[in-house]
Amino acid sequence: MALDRVPPEVLQIIFDYLTKSEQLEKTQITRRWNQLSFRKTxxxxxxxxxxxxxxxxxxxTRGYSCFSIDFKFIKKYEEEEELRSRLAICANKFSLRxxxxxxxxxxxxxxxxHEHRDWLRSVTELAITASNRVDLSNIEVKLELPKxxxxxxxFIDRSGSSFLPSVTLRAPQLKEIDLNCYDSTHPSVVLENATRLESLRVKGFKLISNVIAADSVMFLRIYEVDQPFEWCSEHIKFQRLGELSICACNVNIQSQKLLSTLANLQTLIIESExxxxxxxxxxARALPQLKELRLSYAEWTYKSDVLSFPFLQIFDVHSSLRTQTTDDAPLSVNAPxxxxxxxxxxxxxxLEFTNFATIKTLIALGQYLNFRRPRLFGSVRNxxxxxxxHVPDQLLVTESIHQFPNLTHLTVILHNKQSPVNLSGNLIAISFxxxxxxxxxxFDLDSDFMSGVLRSNTLSTLILEEGSLASGTIDVMRLEHFYMRNVKIPTSLDDFADFGTLLKLVRPRPRGNKYSTKILNETFIKSREEFLTDLQLCV
Structure with missing residues (x-):
């Protein structure tokens, strides 16, 4: 049988018997073998x-390439020597990735x-969580990592010295970096020739001055900085920056105005109390090209008559609060x-939108929806x-969802429920x-829910979680997906005939139950509901 028809799992076992030099040689034979060589072990x-x-x-004989070491309990000299001998074996036997x-x-x-400089040259991902016991500010280390x-x-140890050694890192292929040395007295990492850097996360604005090639950065995350844009005007410019995330920073009016220097910014996330x-x-004036705006745990205000975002596609104010003003008029937003x-x-x-018809997905978190104008979001599909x-009235739940008559995807999750809340299956089938x-x-669904909701000719996926379901006629096999987890059901299920031999899987159990007609799990459910990152459902 040709090697290109061998399953990848079998090939990986065969490759594990190769030496380190042979491992490198096989990556040049075929593209498939090269991809297999990058599998993490x-x-x-x-x-x-x-x-x-x-x-x-x-x-x-396993071809390990990914290693982790926790130094927390390695304190004695003998333990350090034992670890050093094992590292020597790894350096001679394995290729490091x-x-x-x-x-x-x-x-x-x-x-x-110093001991493993040659072994480190092949590493592609490096994570260091360091502590500092003594003043090492006079120590300089140069490290070249070409891959x-x-x-x-x-830097995590707050009890030791904050004077870290200076590490000069030369990494021409570096694309993503995360620096957290806020408590150090001076920046401890200096980058050289990082011309391909795309993603940068920093805690402490002083560290940004060490990123010489800022023109290539496309993602930037800053956290716990009082003035996050002091570096933004003259000596450092992020010409290609597409996404900016600001967390736990003091973003004053001057900092907000400096956002205009980011000409290509499309996503702005502000998370700060x-x-x-x-x-x-x-x-809006500083970033007219913005496509995604997310404000979390922040107060927002406005002073213009109409807020204009010509290209905005995602607007998130789920955990933010509007600043209290004497004028309680709604905010007019022009976002076509x-x-x-x-x-x-x-x-x-x-929010008063000039055109509601473009909104396809609505995510509402909190109390019941009750718009002044019914059918306000007739265009919403998801x-x-x-x-x-807070109010134990199931009619409020029904009224909330029936303001959106053209839904194709509906998810409703209840919190702090004080009494049973039912939902009419017939009403779901007729209204949507x-x-x-x-x-x-x-939800606490009665015996008529299943028979009613399955009258819908379009419903293909039904998911029930953490509630109760009375007995009723179920023809779940006509659904593409039926998933049920931790739902209380009667002990006698005479009319659940469609389950057949799988009946025992849905009977009540002390730790809950779980049943699915096809491969369907929490990961699948979450992927279908991540509307903020998956816009395919919005089309």
Missing amino acids: HLVLANAEQLIDEDILGRT SLNLYNIPTDTLISFI LRKFRWV KTNPIDLGII HLMVLKGTPKNIEQ LYMEITC PNLRYLHLRY
């Missing part, structure tokens, strides 16, 4: 309890770099391309609601003639 050399046995490490060093003292890290693509450097009120008028709207009912009611049931996907959680 992990090995934990040291964890919180023990070191890996040296004899087992020497005898193994990914390395995680947890709780490593910086002086130990310097020794590690490195992802780098994470975190201590920020000044975000003036949406300033944001808006497709996804996420927010609390209170925030949504304060509705995701998480309702806090185009409904294809229905997901209910924490």
